[in-house]
Amino acid sequence: MSEQALEVSELNFSYGKKQVLYDLTFQIEKGQCAFLLGPNGAGKSTLFSLITRLYDQDKNNIKLAGFDIKTQPLKALARLGVVFQQTTLDLDLSVKQNLLYHAALQGISPKKAKVLIQQQLEQLDMFERQNEVVRQLNGGHRRRVEIARALMHQPKLLLLDEPTVGLDIASRESIVKHVHQLCEHTGLAVLWATHLMDEVLDKDKIIMIHQGKIRAEGSRDDLMQQTSTELLSEAFFSLTNSRGE
Amino acid sequence: MTHYWFALWGIVFRELFRFVKQKERFLSALVRPLVWLFVFAAGFRAALGIAIIPPYDTYILYEVYITPGLIGMIQLFNGMQSSLSMVYDREMGSMRILLVSPLPRWFLLTSKLLAGVFVSILQVYVFLMIAWFYDIQPPIEGYLWVLPVLILTGLMLGALGLLLSAFIKQLENFAGVMNFVIFPMFFMSSALYPLWKLQESSQVLHLIAKYNPFTQAVEFIRFALYGQLNQEAGLATLLAFVVFLMIAIIGYNPSKGMMKRKGR
Numbered sequence: 001m002s003e004q005a006l007e008v009s010e011l012n013f014s015y016g017k018k019q020v021l022y023d024l025t026f027q028i029e030k031g032q033c034a035f036l037l038g039p040n041g042a043g044k045s046t047l048f049s050l051i052t053r054l055y056d057q058d059k060n061n062i063k064l065a066g067f068d069i070k071t072q073p074l075k076a077l078a079r080l081g082v083v084f085q086q087t088t089l090d091l092d093l094s095v096k097q098n099l100l101y102h103a104a105l106q107g108i109s110p111k112k113a114k115v116l117i118q119q120q121l122e123q124l125d126m127f128e129r130q131n132e133v134v135r136q137l138n139g140g141h142r143r144r145v146e147i148a149r150a151l152m153h154q155p156k157l158l159l160l161d162e163p164t165v166g167l168d169i170a171s172r173e174s175i176v177k178h179v180h181q182l183c184e185h186t187g188l189a190v191l192w193a194t195h196l197m198d199e200v201l202d203k204d205k206i207i208m209i210h211q212g213k214i215r216a217e218g219s220r221d222d223l224m225q226q227t228s229t230e231l232l233s234e235a236f237f238s239l240t241n242s243r244g245e
Numbered sequence: 246m247t248h249y250w251f252a253l254w255g256i257v258f259r260e261l262f263r264f265v266k267q268k269e270r271f272l273s274a275l276v277r278p279l280v281w282l283f284v285f286a287a288g289f290r291a292a293l294g295i296a297i298i299p300p301y302d303t304y305i306l307y308e309v310y311i312t313p314g315l316i317g318m319i320q321l322f323n324g325m326q327s328s329l330s331m332v333y334d335r336e337m338g339s340m341r342i343l344l345v346s347p348l349p350r351w352f353l354l355t356s357k358l359l360a361g362v363f364v365s366i367l368q369v370y371v372f373l374m375i376a377w378f379y380d381i382q383p384p385i386e387g388y389l390w391v392l393p394v395l396i397l398t399g400l401m402l403g404a405l406g407l408l409l410s411a412f413i414k415q416l417e418n419f420a421g422v423m424n425f426v427i428f429p430m431f432f433m434s435s436a437l438y439p440l441w442k443l444q445e446s447s448q449v450l451h452l453i454a455k456y457n458p459f460t461q462a463v464e465f466i467r468f469a470l471y472g473q474l475n476q477e478a479g480l481a482t483l484l485a486f487v488v489f490l491m492i493a494i495i496g497y498n499p500s501k502g503m504m505k506r507k508g509r
Contacts, residue, residue, distance in 0.1 A: 052345045078347035086338040090259065092266050097259075104255020105346035107248030 003030050005157040005189030006051070007063040013046055013055070013212075020046050021212045028157070028191055028205070033183040035200050036193040038209035039240055044193040045085070047209075048161050051191075052082055065156040078106070081150030085161040085193075087142055091135040095126065095145050098134060099152060106153040113152070120148035124178065140171030147175065151182070158182075160192040164199065172199070180204075197232045206232075210240040252348055253356045260327075260360035264367075274322065274368045278315035279375060286311050298439055300471040312373075312381050313467035314436025316391075317459060319372060320365045320399045325427055327361035328406030332413055344497075351494045358407060358490075362399035369395055387470040394469040394479075398462040401482050404489035405458070411496025434460040458485035 006028040013021040021043050028034045036044050049055045051062055053073055062069040067076035089098050096117060103113030121127040124144040134142060143163055150158055160179070164172040176199050182188045192199070200206060206223055208216040216223050216239050220232050227238040264270060286308040297304060334340040343353055373388065409426065433454045435443075440460070444451040454460050461481035468475035 052341070054341060054344060074347040074349070076347075077345060080345070082341075082345055084338050084341055088338040088342045090263070090339060092263060093259070097262065101255050101259045102342065102346075104251045104258070105343065105348070107251050107347075109247070109251060 004028070004063070005030050005032070005065055006191060008047075008051075009061050010059075011047075011050065011057065011061040013043075013050060013057060019212065021050075024209075024212075024214055026207055026214065026217060028189045030156070030189055031183050031187040032205055033180055033190045033192065033201070033203075034205040034207060036191060036207050036209060037195075037197065037200075037236060038193075039195075041211075042209045042240075043212040044209060045161065048082075048084075048159055048193065051159060052080065053077060078153070079156040081153070081155035081158045083143070083146045083150050083158075083160045083163045085163075085165070087146065089134045089142060089145060089149075092133065094131050094133050095121070095137070096130040098145065099130075099149055102149045103152060108153060116152050117148075120152055121145075124148050140167050140174075143167060143171065143175060147178070151188075156189060158188055158190045160190060160194075162193055162195065164194070164196060172196075197236065200232060208236065208239050215239040249348070249352065252346070252352070253359070256343075256353075256356040257360040257363055260357075260364055264364045270326070271368070274319060274326075275371060275375075277322065278318055278372055281311065281315055281318070282308060282376065282379065282381075298441075300468045300473045300475075308379070309381055310439075311437055312376055313470055314431075314434070314463050316369050316372065316395070316466050316470075317398065317402075317434075317436055317463040318431060319368050320362075320395070320402045320462070321427060321430065321459060323361060323365035323368065324399070324402035324404075324406035325409075325423055326406075327357070327364075327403055328408075328410035329423075331357070331407065331410040350497055354407060354494060354497055355490070358400055358403040361403045361406075362396055365399045365403075366392070366395050383470045384472055386472050390472050391466060391469040394465050397479070397482055397486065398466055401458060401462060401486035401489065404486050404493055408489050408493040408496065411493050430457060430459040433457055434463055436460075436463050458482065461485065 004027050008027070009025050011021055011024040012019065024047065026034075036047070038044050046055070050057055051064070051069065053069055053076075057070060060068045060070050064076040065079040067079065069076045090101070093101070099117045099120075100110060100113055103110070103116065108116065117130065118127060121130055124147060126141065126144050126148065129137065129141065134145065137145070147160075147163070158179070164175055167175070179190055179192070180201060183190055194200075200220055202220055204219070206216070206218060206220060207214060208223065216226060216235075218226070223235040223239070224230060224232060227235040229235045229238055290307045301309070331340060334343075343357070344350065346353065370388075405426075431437075433450060434457045435454060436459070440451060440454055443454050458481065461478045464475050465478035465482050468478065
């Protein structure tokens, strides 16, 4: 089995005649936390839709834990956990019911699911709330439930599409900390799209994307060195020419 | 294989649970056909005389005639409601969780359809129970015979809704389609008047009604309710189901591009 959790090679994508992704090539290794940074319209969400197979691609450009998303989609998707930008929980169901539904879709028996639900919710301090209806939860708690859900089937790669937008500082910090711990201790690989650069730690990988192209790739220090800047935000503006956008 | 069972159970359970929680949806699904039965049918009883036509072996009241049509109406509305919820789910994002799960898309969509059909069958039996107290009493075996028929008719009408949901971009567009689909389908069918009566007024309308899949579904239900099998209507319903489902699956297939084209 490949040690690469995600391999994207020469990925192009167009909406009709309008090309939005150009020759994207990058890898994420097991246990690595990678951040996808880029201004609005850079192509981040399109890339996520391709990795999750909501959009199709013409060639075999994406491999997830060694499985090609086009030719072996079911094996690849079984190794993927996703938290979408918009909340995708059923607001009228309880936390537990939402998680049981997801477990069923992943082929996990209700008995095993209950054990996994307890494990995941306890790690995120949400177990006490398992019987609450999602509509009654605040934004931070809903996000935690979505993260618990994305991790229930023990994926190799976790995709996070701006999961902390709109959350208070404490909720953001708790999610950032939890995800980094998972990478370190469980070998989970993460691809995290964000605008919030303080979520990136020194050891994380950054993929800077702008107008559908990768502008830079490396650690925080690499990017700052490359652009002769002292802050990641400065490096971002320099690479994307997006100051004031 | 167990994966498929768990997933099917999960999808059906979710739909049933949502339905039970949404009491207004249950009530409105029930009130609609009951208003037609108690008010419309009572008013038109005198105006529309019904001759003896199969499967009935005697003169019947107009209420008795339109009952199968109203059962079809429940399933038609339910099919459209399910697809409306799919458009909503897609806009809200929860459809993504379904489509990202590691199962073939045709299976996920068919499971979603089946879940909707279970809900519609619950509504139909509650409706039939109320109708029984209103002296609409088909033979007891009819209640059993109609069950497998309701599964197929429900699947066909649900597949039509699914097909529409694959091609509709936003909820706003959906309201228009409801008007262009539900009402023409319902009025240009044998739900409210027998086909021969329609033929007396207009040949064109008669032809449209004859080939309307909703007519076939209603006739299939009508015969089953009286313990008879209308093969022609059954085959037409099955054919319509297969065609609608195939187009819907193509619509939701990422490589065929409905999702792609929408850029969702």
